[in-house]
Amino acid sequence: MDKRLIWLALGSFTIATEGFVISSLLPDIAADAAISVPLAGTLITAFALAYALGTPFLATLTGEWDRRRVILWTLVLFVLGNLAAALSSSFELLLIARIVMALSSGLFAATAQGTAVALVDDHHRARAIAVVVGGTTVAVAVGAPLGALVATLAGWRGTFFAIAGLGALAGAILWYRLPRGIVGTKLPMRQRLAATLRPGVPSILLTTLLALTGAFTVFAFVVPLTVEGGGLSPIALPGMLLAFGVGAVIGNIAGGQAADRFGATRTVSWSLALSAVMLVMLSVIPAFLPHSVAGPALMAMMVPWGIVGWAFPPAQASRIIKLAPDAAPIVLSLNGSALYLGVALGAVVGGTVLRYGAPADLGLVAAVFPILGLGVMLAGHRAARAIAMPAE
Numbered sequence: 001m002d003k004r005l006i007w008l009a010l011g012s013f014t015i016a017t018e019g020f021v022i023s024s025l026l027p028d029i030a031a032d033a034a035i036s037v038p039l040a041g042t043l044i045t046a047f048a049l050a051y052a053l054g055t056p057f058l059a060t061l062t063g064e065w066d067r068r069r070v071i072l073w074t075l076v077l078f079v080l081g082n083l084a085a086a087l088s089s090s091f092e093l094l095l096i097a098r099i100v101m102a103l104s105s106g107l108f109a110a111t112a113q114g115t116a117v118a119l120v121d122d123h124h125r126a127r128a129i130a131v132v133v134g135g136t137t138v139a140v141a142v143g144a145p146l147g148a149l150v151a152t153l154a155g156w157r158g159t160f161f162a163i164a165g166l167g168a169l170a171g172a173i174l175w176y177r178l179p180r181g182i183v184g185t186k187l188p189m190r191q192r193l194a195a196t197l198r199p200g201v202p203s204i205l206l207t208t209l210l211a212l213t214g215a216f217t218v219f220a221f222v223v224p225l226t227v228e229g230g231g232l233s234p235i236a237l238p239g240m241l242l243a244f245g246v247g248a249v250i251g252n253i254a255g256g257q258a259a260d261r262f263g264a265t266r267t268v269s270w271s272l273a274l275s276a277v278m279l280v281m282l283s284v285i286p287a288f289l290p291h292s293v294a295g296p297a298l299m300a301m302m303v304p305w306g307i308v309g310w311a312f313p314p315a316q317a318s319r320i321i322k323l324a325p326d327a328a329p330i331v332l333s334l335n336g337s338a339l340y341l342g343v344a345l346g347a348v349v350g351g352t353v354l355r356y357g358a359p360a361d362l363g364l365v366a367a368v369f370p371i372l373g374l375g376v377m378l379a380g381h382r383a384a385r386a387i388a389m390p391a392e
Contacts, residue, residue, distance in 0.1 A: 004178060014163060014170050015105040024223055024237050037223075038352070041348075042347070045344045064183055075174070086161045087157075195327050205335060208338040217353070229360045231292070232299065246303055255313065258311065
């Protein structure tokens with residue numbers, strides 16, 4: 001394996017750590033800014049919207065640029081965004097800093113995968129992408145819990161400082177290790193948008209959006225759910241994120257294997273159905289159990305929830321690639337945008353639930369979205385089969 005892929009994965013790890021640790025920082029940020037936790041949740045919404053909408057435009061704009069230069073500049077902006085967040089004197093400045101981080105994160109992710117493919121031969125492209133994307137999975141399992149631990153020791157600003165340092169390290173190594181002269185292919189925005197109209201693609205993108213909306217309705221506000229609803233101590237948050245991360249790693253591996261063995265559509269169906277069950281349980285536990293039992297039970301639920309939830313992305317990616325193999329980079333990018341739009345919508349829904357209800361209501365509301373996603377997916381699958389059947 002080309003060792004340069006490891007350093008690209010380190011960049012992915014750094015960026016994803018910031019993206020997943022933010023939910024555990026919201027209560028402290030809200031307290032310092034003298035705002036509500038739902039309002040602090042707009043940090044997640046703004047990030048996700050900027051990522052989803054900005055990445056396709058930036059990827060189109062920089063498609064023919066030297067990839068080494070793009071990667072280094074994205075990491076520079078990401079580091080500056082984290083430093084600005086750590087030093088921010090108002091919530092508005094922190095919000096702007098997160099938007100800068102989102103734009104740089106999205107462009108880094110797109111460019112890093114293209115660079116990974118360029119560094120290896122044709123037979124190892126899938127493995128190269130898996131290594132780079134694997135940095136994200138490791139961030140969920142290790143980076144987010146460590147970031148939450150740093151926050152308990154040095155405050156939420158300390159977490160942003162730590163991530164900035166890690167980003168600077170990744171940038172320095174990649175500056176030294178990446179070759180110059182690797183350029184990509186510019187994909188016009190018209191071509192990207194046309195891919196959304198292919199038969200079957202809209203239903204897959206809508207399913208992705210609904211699945212992530214349900215997941216982040218809860219995950220964005222997992223601290224109020226587990227601390228206020230379940231009685232867990234804030235000190236337990238790193239352990240809770242670690243439990244979720246362990247489940248995510250297992251689910252990511254199992255989801256890909258299940259898609260290959262049992263079919264991607266069946267795997268996605270089971271993931272959505274079981275996700276709805278898990279989300280309902282995340283509401284039932286704090287609503288009906290005393291804190292002495294609810295807290296440990298919610299902690300234990302993080303592992304199966306992580307498994308079920310993270311089985312979805314690889315299986316869904318397999319479905320959309322199979323649908324449009326000739327335009328795989330484009331449709332995968334669209335699926336990524338749908339994913340982050342779901343994150344943004346989930347944060348909005350979760351914040352609305354907290355404004356008008358209780359943390360224990362989050363799971364019940366969230367469960368509606370994977371059920372809707374399952375309905376959209378099954379309807380789209382049946383329509384595609386009907387079109388494929390010869391007329392009698």
